[in-house]
Amino acid sequence: MSEPAPATSTNADVLMSLNDVVRRFGALRALDGVTFDIMQGEMLGVAGPNGAGKTTLLNVCTGVLPATSGHITFDGQAIRGMPPNQCCQLGIARTFQIPQIFSSMTVRENVATGAEFGIGQGGGGNIEAHVSDVIDLVGLTPQQSNSVTDADLLTRKRIMLAAALATRPKLLFLDEPLSGLNADEVDSFVALFQRLHAALDLTFVIVEHKVRALADLSERILILNFGSVLMIDTPERVLSDERVIDVYLGTRNLA
Numbered sequence: 001m002s003e004p005a006p007a008t009s010t011n012a013d014v015l016m017s018l019n020d021v022v023r024r025f026g027a028l029r030a031l032d033g034v035t036f037d038i039m040q041g042e043m044l045g046v047a048g049p050n051g052a053g054k055t056t057l058l059n060v061c062t063g064v065l066p067a068t069s070g071h072i073t074f075d076g077q078a079i080r081g082m083p084p085n086q087c088c089q090l091g092i093a094r095t096f097q098i099p100q101i102f103s104s105m106t107v108r109e110n111v112a113t114g115a116e117f118g119i120g121q122g123g124g125g126n127i128e129a130h131v132s133d134v135i136d137l138v139g140l141t142p143q144q145s146n147s148v149t150d151a152d153l154l155t156r157k158r159i160m161l162a163a164a165l166a167t168r169p170k171l172l173f174l175d176e177p178l179s180g181l182n183a184d185e186v187d188s189f190v191a192l193f194q195r196l197h198a199a200l201d202l203t204f205v206i207v208e209h210k211v212r213a214l215a216d217l218s219e220r221i222l223i224l225n226f227g228s229v230l231m232i233d234t235p236e237r238v239l240s241d242e243r244v245i246d247v248y249l250g251t252r253n254l255a
């Protein structure tokens with residue numbers, strides 16, 4: 001696919017840039033002219049009503065779905081239309097709303113699959129040591145030899161996160177990482193993301209309906225509504241904005 005020259009950003013702190021991105025499903029514009037930048041090193045939260053286009057946004061940013069039109073750059077390079085493996089090689093990783101792991105493998109084998117998938121990303125070193133480091137970072141060392149068949153939701157989420165981290169991403173997209181977790185599990189995952197952010201040179205984009213946790217994690221929050229950016233600002237400003245309360249927060253349990 002030929003990609004017209006993108007509007008290159010003059011800001012060296014921009015890691016990914018979206019410019020007027022549209023994704024259509026038939027007549028539906030699931031993304032309807034989305035423009036924003038993801039800054040190097042930030043934790044960016046994304047929220048919005050069901051069906052607003054959050055997962056579609058992650059899909060077009062990670063190569064899972066091509067955008068219908070618009071420009072997406074990563075590290076200054078045009079990536080619209082690139083397949084997921086190529087996006088991964090560049091340093092873009094993601095987790096899924098429903099944990100996707102290989103049931104016939106052990107915990108460690110699942111994480112190693114991520115390491116092999118991202119091998120272009122400064123791999124070449126000691127893969128086994130890298131896999132052990134990632135497993136340790138997410139707290140899976142005691143279970144690493146277990147089969148994943150009987151793993152509970154929290155463990156499945158940890159495995160999927162570890163496999164994504166094992167690809168050595170620069171930019172990691174998480175799709176509802178806290179869904180289905182109880183209050184204690186949410187707290188432990190929030191602490192884990194904060195540890196990972198402090199320990200690794202990693203930029204996070206976190207899609208999440210649990211807005212209190214999202215506000216604790218994020219430096220900025222983007223609200224998507226009907227495929228468009230309603231607002232992108234600090235958590236305080238976003239969560240007190242009347243438009244955001246009208247279209248989203250008013251309908252949600254903030255507890």
Ligand SMILES: Nc1ncnc2c1ncn2[C@@H]1O[C@H](COP(=O)(O)OP(=O)(O)OP(=O)(O)O)[C@@H](O)[C@H]1O
Pocket residue numbers: 025028030048049050051052053054055056057097
């Ligand atoms: N593969 C697809 N084919 C057709 N329509 C789709 C497809 N994927 C998503 N859609 C539609 O696009 C819109 C955006 O869906 P998306 O899954 O991105 O929303 P979301 O914000 O992630 O919602 P949720 O909070 O429920 O996860 C919805 O109307 C959805 O039905």
Ligand SMILES: [Mg+2]
Pocket residue numbers: 054055056097
């Ligand atoms: Mg979704």
